[in-house]
Amino acid sequence: MPLFEKVEYRPVPVRDLLLEMKNLSELMIDLAYSAALFNDRELAEEVLELEKQVDNLAYLLHIMNMIAARDARDAESLVGVSIVASAADKISDAAADIAAIVTRNIGVHSLVSEIFERVEKRLIRAKVPEKSIIVGKTIGELNLPPRMGIDILAILRGKNWIINPKEDEKIHAGDILIARGAPEGLKEFKEICEGIRGKMED
């Protein structure tokens, strides 16, 4: 039996809760597919953890929503917020289902890598050697989204995953990065990560 955290009222704005649910649920899809694609058990377990967080956020959001409704009109307007939050929760459940393929040792057929060559939003995994020019740089300094249309989803450092790393997170030698985005940007970034390319263009 899984352990469930007790749900208690905490005053958190609905907007903050929904924002976190939306961000996490979409991040989780990419993380879960990465876990399946690279057959990474630890990453899959991270996704399952995130799913619990989203569940808790959903409970809290519904509580806040109930308190916010003063009359029938409020309730009519707020029900949409609850439905959208439930949908974000469902998306995170779907991501957890994908992660469970890995944690339950079912695994995916090797065809999966061919599938990922044909989808629009790609995922890569790259190891950063010491010679790479990104060692010591922060995520903020790399400024990847506008430069290459890509984003770093997670960093594996030693045995720990850093999920959705913040702007001030520095890249270390030996890090393994998972990035998502446009194919051309990813190709360039992989070469930069792995030290094949020594310069970042704007």
Place this chain on the structure above:
Amino acid sequence: MTRNTEVDFDVMVEKLAELKDTSELMIDLAYSALLLNSKELAEEVQRLEEHVDELHTEFELLVLSSGFRKEEAKGLLGLIRLGVAAEKISDAAAQIAEVVLRGIEPHQVLKLTIEEAEETIVYTTVTGESALVGKTLREARIPEETGMWILAIKRNGKCIRPRSDSRIQAGDIIIASGYAEGADDLRELASPSSKDLE
């Protein structure tokens, strides 16, 4: 049972790739529908949901009839479950779109959330001065230039789904998703110096 040709596997890959892409596109379209309170976009999401259901069935039938070997069963089960997850994601998108179709004016909180999220949605009008006017989407290279994916184009009040040979006209409203950083680049591209006016 003899094993079917490799072609079946190719179609299988094609279908699952389309399932994945469509389900994720649908989330963006559904949030766009909320942001713009657009019944048309919401209906498009509903149509895509039906398409995904069909695609999903076709994919599962292909897997089941592929004449796989016993040792492949587990791996193929993994693929089937990926398909189920994509279908669930598309259901969630349809659920979001349904809010619009129920005639609920999306609450302010929803609009603010979509605008502030890491993967945001923008809509911007293409002005006469824009370098995009007259170009096809392929020529415009918007994803390469801005990192933004074009979700839909609204023209004369109608939303059309973009194709690489769709030509951009002045007055079009481009609806796109991507990281917040690319949103400004797209606005600048579509309506040069519109930022000064805002």
